[in-house]
Amino acid sequence: MTSPDTPEWLYPRPDLPPVLSPAQADVTVNLWLLPKFSMLTLYCLLEPLRVANRFGRALFAWRLYSSDGEPVVASNGVRVDVEAALNQAPIYDNLFVVASYEPEAAAGAAQWAVLRQVAAHGGLLAGLETGAFILARAGLMEGYEVALHWESRPAFIEEFPMLALSEARYRFDRQRLTGGGGASSLDLMMAFIEREQGANLVAAISRQLVHSRPAAMPDAGRNGSVDERGRFVLTAEPAPGDFRPRSVRRAEAIMEANLAQPLPIPEICRRVGQSQRQLNRLFQRYAGETAKGRYLSLRLDRAYQILADSRASVTQAGLAAGFLQPAHFSRAYRARFGESPSTTAGRGR
Structure with missing residues (x-):
């Protein structure tokens, strides 16, 4: 990992780097897209990774997966191609579950097995929006705090009354990362990058994205x-x-x-x-x-x-x-x- 004081974090490369393969990058971020996922959430997860690669090094690659290997249609109707079916990929270090409406429609035993495989290897599991439901149903959220979109809280409490909920917009609890999705996913991914590469890189990414990271962002409802x-x-x-x-x-x-x-x-x-x-x-x-x-x-x-x-x-x-x-x-x-x-x-x- 680069020292936090490395000057290369100060200025980005003028040219955009190519999309990296896992062999070229320090870290590969794996994202499992569920049908009707939020496109805004996906953009907020990927853009910080792309910008990070402009600062002189091949830092991040990313791979998109679906439950069956077929393209996934987001909630806005946009069709997104993926790398492969989730259960056909050798994933051990991290997996981001990106879901929104009807999260369980494309999740089953084969996908839960992949989640448990990542957990068994000590990898990071992240649940965006209703992705936390899938992690909880796989039995992988016991002892961890969960951050959710405020609309999803009643259903989560009804089904998982013993799990602790956080009022934050996202929550990094050891090897679990959960969040309410949408624009808050940008800060969630910044937290992930900070853990991997340090705070100075995150500050540089924030400058490039013209984004200010608040010190605390409670999960507020309408009023x-x-x-x-x-x-x-x-x-x-x-x-x-x-x-x-x-x-x-x-x-x-x-x-x-x-x-x-x-x-x-x-x-x-x-x-x-x-x-x-x-x-x-x-x-x-x-x-x-x-x-x-x-x-x-x-x-x-x-x-x-x-x-x-x-x-x-x-x-x-x-x-x-x-x-x-x-x-x-x-x-x-x-x-x-x-x-x-x-x-x-x-x-x-």
């Missing part, structure tokens, strides 16, 4: 954060770009914090200091539905996240979203999503 039990906690300030009235923001935050045991709308009105008529008027203006309708939408969205991302049953998802009567849950769910809860659950599995 607050999530506590250790996955409950929404209201913060005093609105999220950037949220220009809704404070009473609407506070009411929605209270709804978010009470999805499993819904509160009566008059109680929410009392807590935010608005009449029900006035609160409904504000919700109609800023959310396009009444306060009651918005509450129902949030509960159904929670059920959808649990069914799509976990192995929870339809009954469990309904209860987690505050539906005590299965028939009522099914009717409301179909009206919102155009399909039954069991259909969503089956597709996710």
Whole structure:
């Protein structure tokens, strides 16, 4: 490894280096792409590696794999070619699981065996967005903290209540690296490069990408954060770009914090200091539905996240979203999503 004081980290080569083979690079980063993965996440993982190679040395190569060796279609519809099927590659040192929607649809015993192989050799396992679900189902996250996208937390808590969740946007815990995906993947990859090559190189990459690394980046939700039990906690300030009235923001935050045991709308009105008529008027203006309708939408969205991302049953998802009567849950769910809860659950599995 190059000394942290090496001057070569100061100035990049003017020419772009060729894509390196594993034989040419110090480190090969292996990425397993699951169907409907986030293209933004993939770009944020690869661009720092490409820029790192401009600083005078052949540092990083990368290889893309799919479950079956066929090209993978990202969530934005872009088709990405891969090197090979995951179980056909000799991977031992690191493996990044890049997943988003319906992560388990293309994951099975053959792929879990590769994950366990990497773990057995002491390699690094990384889970981006819902990639952490795959690592957890393979039994490889016990004793490690997990960082997730805030939308995925309810489903993860429902299925893996004994695993510890971090409120950070990404978490480097020994030989496990997890994160919420999207733009936070850039900082996650910077942490990986720093471990491999030192902080000075990361500083140089940041300058090239015109990117500032924050000291701490908590995993915030829409108007607050999530506590250790996955409950929404209201913060005093609105999220950037949220220009809704404070009473609407506070009411929605209270709804978010009470999805499993819904509160009566008059109680929410009392807590935010608005009449029900006035609160409904504000919700109609800023959310396009009444306060009651918005509450129902949030509960159904929670059920959808649990069914799509976990192995929870339809009954469990309904209860987690505050539906005590299965028939009522099914009717409301179909009206919102155009399909039954069991259909969503089956597709996710």
